[in-house]
Amino acid sequence: MKVEDFIGDEKLFSIIYHRDSDGLTSAVLMKKYLESLGRRVFLVKPNDAPGIGVTDRLLRSVEGLLVIVDIGVDQTDVPERFDGKILVIDHHIPSRNLNSERILHINPRLEGDDVYRPASYLIWKMFRERVDSEWVAGVGVYGDYGVGNCKDLMDEIAKKYPDILVEKRYDQVAMRESLLAVLSDMIEASRAIGGLRGLNRAFEEFYRANSPSELLRSRLVLYLDKYRGELERLEQDFRENSEYFPNANAYVYMIESRYNLSSSFSTMISEKIPDSVVLILKKNRVLQVNARCQSGRVNVAELMRELTEGIGSGGGHERAAGAHVPRRHVEEFLNRLREKLETFQG
Numbered sequence: 001m002k003v004e005d006f007i008g009d010e011k012l013f014s015i016i017y018h019r020d021s022d023g024l025t026s027a028v029l030m031k032k033y034l035e036s037l038g039r040r041v042f043l044v045k046p047n048d049a050p051g052i053g054v055t056d057r058l059l060r061s062v063e064g065l066l067v068i069v070d071i072g073v074d075q076t077d078v079p080e081r082f083d084g085k086i087l088v089i090d091h092h093i094p095s096r097n098l099n100s101e102r103i104l105h106i107n108p109r110l111e112g113d114d115v116y117r118p119a120s121y122l123i124w125k126m127f128r129e130r131v132d133s134e135w136v137a138g139v140g141v142y143g144d145y146g147v148g149n150c151k152d153l154m155d156e157i158a159k160k161y162p163d164i165l166v167e168k169r170y171d172q173v174a175m176r177e178s179l180l181a182v183l184s185d186m187i188e189a190s191r192a193i194g195g196l197r198g199l200n201r202a203f204e205e206f207y208r209a210n211s212p213s214e215l216l217r218s219r220l221v222l223y224l225d226k227y228r229g230e231l232e233r234l235e236q237d238f239r240e241n242s243e244y245f246p247n248a249n250a251y252v253y254m255i256e257s258r259y260n261l262s263s264s265f266s267t268m269i270s271e272k273i274p275d276s277v278v279l280i281l282k283k284n285r286v287l288q289v290n291a292r293c294q295s296g297r298v299n300v301a302e303l304m305r306e307l308t309e310g311i312g313s314g315g316g317h318e319r320a321a322g323a324h325v326p327r328r329h330v331e332e333f334l335n336r337l338r339e340k341l342e343t344f345q346g
């Protein structure tokens with residue numbers, strides 16, 4: 001079923017997006033698409049509970065048809081907790097097919113398409129006749145590591161805005177030098193420094209901007225400056241205070257920061273030492289762990305599962321994973337971690 005058939009003559013919409021750069025840019029494109037059809041978008045909000053969770057409070061504030069972008073909502077009970085019509089556009093590996101009279105579930109993986117393409121790309125592709133903000137989609141695609149699989153989008157951007165790309169526009173690593181990468185960092189910075197309110201601001205600015213360079217003059221630059229400064233400070237501290245385990249070629253670092261940037265920090269550090277295992281620990285209400293090994297030498301998703309068995313939860317991707325351990329089990333977790341890294345066999 002096509003999106004236009006599903007939404008029929010519904011006049012009012014609410015959008016909930018995943019709180020990262022792919023999710024936010026997906027929401028911008030979606031709002032522009034709906035408005036191009038003459039429909040009204042009542043609210044646009046990032047998901048507001050840990051991980052991909054959405055609170056009942058946010059669901060109760062929804063008016064009209066609910067559009068959920070870049071959230072593997074099939075892995076949650078949101079479809080059961082919200083009883084109106086839902087349009088889902090997502091790219092994560094689905095755990096179930098939600099398609100029914102009430103729900104249109106768009107995810108290329110449901111049709112057996114295994115190519116990695118971020119949600120912002122899917123939305124751009126579907127609605128490009130009506131929405132011409134391809135650079136917005138480009139920011140989301142960069143943020144979700146998708147540039148290599150979205151060549152037609154990158155070509156379109158290159159035609160219109162040659163100055164925001166680098167020559168190797170299909171190369172995720174080379175793209176780090178591009179303005180698209182800066183804009184993606186800007187969204188990450190808005191979340192890390194400003195929280196949900198920061199994201200709401202970022203959404204407004206991205207929705208309003210007519211060109212990429214306008215954002216460099218927006219108030220989001222303040223978030224970006226703070227974010228970069230904090231990452232720099234942490235990198236210095238990591239060099240001095242992380243613990244190294246030569247057997248496993250692993251670094252363990254207890255992060256202390258008032259901001260939420262453990263995940264970005266672990267990615268940044270691990271890209272500089274791709275063959276090392278990087279474990280960033282943060283004491284919140286629970287112990288939060290971000291694990292990376294960019295070369296793939298060690299499967300960190302498996303490592304996280306193993307170390308949290310029976311005392312917490314852990315998992316993710318082969319090269320990027322995470323874990324949560326409740327306070328009462330933290331000591332046990334740290335003992336297991338130390339033991340594992342000291343006696344590591346590759």
Ligand SMILES: [Mn+2]
Nearest residue numbers: 018020022070
């Ligand atoms: Mn996302």
